[in-house]
Amino acid sequence: MRLEQTAGVGAETGRRLLAAFGLPENIFSASFSALHKVVPERVAYALLAPPSDATQALIDRTLEWLQHSANQLITLADVAYPQALLDIADPPLMLYVKGRAELLVRPAMAVVGSRNATAQGIANADRFAEILSQRGLTIISGLALGIDAAAHHGALRGAAGYPESGSTIAVIGTGADIVYPARNRGLAHQIAEAGCIVSEYPLGMPGIAANFPRRNRIVSGLARGVLVVEAAAQSGSLITARMAAEQGRDVFAIPGSIHSPLSKGCHQLIKQGAKLVESAQDILEELGTFHRTAAVHAGGGAANNEAQIAGEADEDIAAMADDNQRLLRQLGYDPISFDVLAARCESDAASLNGQLLELELAGLIEVLPGGLYRRID
Incomplete structure (x- = not known):
């Protein structure tokens, strides 16, 4: 944590330092000249300085957080660090896991x-x-x-x-x-x-x-x-x-x-x-x-699970009034406006509003921005 909180040290620089010196304690005990071979001068000086009060407070707070059995801090050096992340271009130095x-x-x-x-x-x-x-x-x-x-x-x-x-x-x-x-x-x-x-x-x-x-x-x-x-x-x-x-x-x-x-x-x-x-x-x-x-x-x-879900949806539709079934077929899966739907169904506004509300409450259609309607599978 002290390494990561050092000014000028991000994940890339941190990995470069760890590759050169090994564990973080080796980095902090290294000389300025050794550090400067790996990082710029200002970062080398920052690594030689003691941790700031803010960094120390964060470390103390994290140690307290780790007292809870569900919380872990996994670093690049830990065997628990996932191999899948080691294979990406920019793996994080640490993972806070809850x-x-x-x-x-x-x-x-x-x-x-x-x-x-x-x-x-x-x-x-x-x-x-x-x-x-x-x-x-x-x-x-x-x-x-x-x-x-x-x-x-x-x-x-x-x-x-x-x-x-x-x-x-x-x-x-x-x-x-x-x-x-x-x-x-x-x-x-x-x-x-x-x-x-x-x-x-x-x-x-x-x-x-x-x-x-x-x-x-x-x-x-x-x-x-x-x-x-x-x-x-x-x-x-x-x-x-x-x-x-x-x-x-x-x-x-x-x-x-x-x-x-x-x-x-x-x-x-x-x-x-x-x-x-x-x-x-x-x-x-x-x-x-x-x-x-x-x-x-x-x-x-999985196939049976999906078939069961589809079957339940079919049963819901079958149980609906004939007019609502007809409207559901007219709706389709593309967004459609109220006016176009009314013309397609040759229905008056009051009846159509009632049917759309019933279908929405049944979870079979959704209302989209702009007053558009669409069927839900």
Whole structure:
């Protein structure tokens, strides 16, 4: 911690110093001339100075944090440091871990996407994560709103009560003692209990915008592949996908409507070589992962799980009034305005409003910005 908190020492310089001198105590006992061969003069002088009061206070605070059995600090020198991160171009010097640190070395899949996700995107992230978790993959995401939160929820549910299944890892852009955004506080507590929370940032680090894109290399680095559920043409999810490709990880994307801005990023990735997926089974087959654990006790794995969900949706539709079934077919999966829908259905405004409300309450359609409607699968 003292090394990382020294002015002018970032992850790259820290790794260079460790490569030259070994453990941190060797760095701090080295002479100025020896240090200056590796780092600039100002950094060499900073390394020779005693730790500042702020650094010492942070060290003391972290030692106190480590008294809790769920908290760990894993450094590059520890055998517990995940090999997957050692293989990336810019591994962090330290990982602050809250929860089940053993998940860091288990087969994992990252699931990322938009914070402002559609209801369909949320459902897809949740469903894919649940099935992949049941099949033994740990689901990694970033604890953000939208797709990230849905992926964590699905993974926790998929792993519930089955220790051989996967779980979930939240890689955060703040200190491990801070929950950001605050709305995910309850979710963060669940992850700390059943999964783990990971950060490269010191305790007390607030949510700084630049830290979130940077943590994405850890999200992709820990995973065997990255699934992008929904993403705009310019988004952080595409940064994660790019990092994954650079790290030699598989990139998967779920296609969507050609009219949806949140499908543009996924379609762009598919054009660039990402694998188009329509089900969790597509990912499992690509990765060669066939862990027969929790998903099978209902009688048949991921495919049966998805078929069961589809069957339940069909039953919901069948139970609806004929007029609502007809409207649902007219809606389709592309966004449509109220006026166009009214003309298509030849329906008056009052009746159509009532039907749309009923379908929305049943969870079968969603209302998009601009007064548009879309069917949810």
